[in-house]
Amino acid sequence: MSSSDTTEPRQTPAEIQAEIDREQRQFAETLDALEEAARPGNIARRQIGKAKERGSRLVDEARALVLGGGAVRLDSRLVEPEEGSIVVKGDEEVITTYQSRGRLPPEAVVLAVGIGTVVAVGVVAWAVRRKRK
Template sequence: MAGSDTEPRQTPEELQAEIDREQRRLAETLDELSEQARPSNIAKRQIGRAKERGARILDEARALVVGGGAVRVESRVVRPEEGSIVLKGDDKVVTTYQSRGRLPTEALILAAGVGTIVAVGVVAWAVRRKRG
């Protein structure tokens, strides 16, 4: 055996400094995880996602009803910052729309008609359910 194989590669002070750095890094990571795992923060993220999805669905429905009044310009996935802790589903889709102008009268009449039909259907369903 050569003498260099048994000699330490780092001094005890260097080893202690490295251990201290890793402990601080681990403590920071644990703090971040506990902050993200807090129920109130999870609820806030879920509410934010629901709002984003609802807005996206509303935009898509508006584009369909208008029949060309709004055009999707761009859709892209926005990834979290590098080094951040990612939970499943943290990616966000950002969609940009551009209006072509004022809504045509036919689209407004169609939207009002669909809204009326849905409202009558909900009322009929509620009355029927209450009787049954």
């Protein structure tokens, strides 16, 4: 018999048990992370944060379009999650880059103040008229 004919175990039972224990700990940590991510309160918090972020982004873009000043969106891209992180559907992050257009011309400011005044007077007149009826 040559030495290649004999088979020796590659790992001792203690090493196998240690590997099993490591895998079980890692599995338990993964389950805990999934449980934390799947809690309704945490999901709601993430979704509210995303809605606020999207809303503020839309407001910035609308302001830039309406006023002709403010910021202009240059680029939007998805950010890949960190390796090993747990991603729930819809958890992508969008990074948007803006560039300032500069100051508003005085005519635009006067126009915006005028429109705001007309709207405020109209709302007050409507409220007074409604109260009289």
